[in-house]
Amino acid sequence: MRILVVDDEESILIPLEFLLRRAGHEVDLARTGEEALAWLGEGTFDLVVLDLMLPGVDGFAVLQRIKGQSPSPKVLVLTARGREADRAKALALGAEAFMAKPFGTEALLAEIRRLLEEG
Structure with missing residues (x-):
């Protein structure tokens, strides 16, 4: 599966790239x-x-x-902005999942698997 990771923190971006590639995904990065x-x-992402x-x-x-694209990829919001209002806004805009930083890698991988299996 092809995943785009969007984060401006190198301390998050690079380990996520490694983790997702090790799990067998094709990964592109945006800062x-x-x-x-x-x-x-330029391309299609899952x-x-x-x-x-x-x-x-x-x-x-x-x-x-x-979410204005058709078809649109699934979106997992992964952010330090863990307030309820931020979660509600992200979900209302169409995000399929929301996780707050800091996060556990096993929980993140499980959520990614769930989203990708939903098709």
Whole structure:
């Protein structure tokens, strides 16, 4: 499966890339909202792992654009913004899942498997 990971923190981005590649996924990385939108314009992804706090175009705007596509990839929001209002907004904009940082790698992999198995 092809996954786009969008996060501006190298300490999250690089380990996530390693973890997902080890799990057998094809992984592309974006460090800004603009980079994410460029990747999404170039190819098809099964899943986007999306941070909300990004430089430039924020994660909510990226999410809105993703869900405006047809077909749109599944979106797992992975963010330090764990407030209930942020979760509610992300889900209302179409995210299929929401996880707050810090996160456990096993829980993250389980959530990714669940999302990808839903088709």
